[in-house]
């Protein structure tokens with residue numbers, strides 16, 4: 457969940473990044489219709505992940521948690537010609553809205569594959585298309601460690617791991633948060649962060665956005 461009370465800093469950043477394309481605005485409208493606007497990525501964070509993917513040079517990228525296709529558009533834009541994005545979504549309603557968005561993108565030079573189903577199962581099915589250059593983890597919190605385990609096997613050495621919400625609004629360091637997280641979600645996220653911090657496996661950093669964004673390179 458994103459912070460609902462915007463600071464002057466948030467407002468300033470938003471004012472610099474106010475010109476999202478019509479299709480991105482449509483993704484935001486769909487998320488609003490679902491009552492889920494608060495879990496869509498902010499423009500500032502989306503611009504950050506886009507820049508990271510572009511700088512990394514990733515060509516074959518995976519996203520876990522499509523919602524209405526907003527972050528997917530940023531990731532897809534970052535890919536070079538010939539690039540492919542696989543984006544995984546469990547909820548048919550979310551997927552149907554994302555599909556409407558993706559159908560309007562010119563995919564003649566790079567592709568988006570919307571993969572419907574539980575990512576824990578679907579990731580195994582897309583493994584044959586790997587190894588991949590990177591993954592953006594933004595799905596169900598209780599499965600973050602499983603997603604990382606998949607990434608360790610299916611990203612190439614030097615592959616990029618991006619993960620949103622790694623602070624769980626402060627629950628990972630014991631804060632009582634407005635949004636309630638289960639003990640399992642908290643434990644999984646703590647283990648997830650610990651594993652990404654293992655210098656034998658990854659090299660990375662956490663950007664202290666409100667939700668926490670992990671950026672790591674697989675060794």
Ligand SMILES: C[S@@+](CC[C@H](N)C(=O)[O-])C[C@H]1O[C@@H](n2cnc3c(N)ncnc32)[C@H](O)[C@@H]1O
Pocket residue numbers: 495496497520521522523524525526527528544545546547550573574575576594595596599
């Ligand atoms: C935080 S939202 C993703 C937001 C999106 N990345 C964006 O910023 O535009 C999380 C999404 O993950 C989906 N999800 C939850 N559990 C899932 C699972 N097991 N497999 C795939 N998707 C899942 C939810 O339905 C929801 O649409």
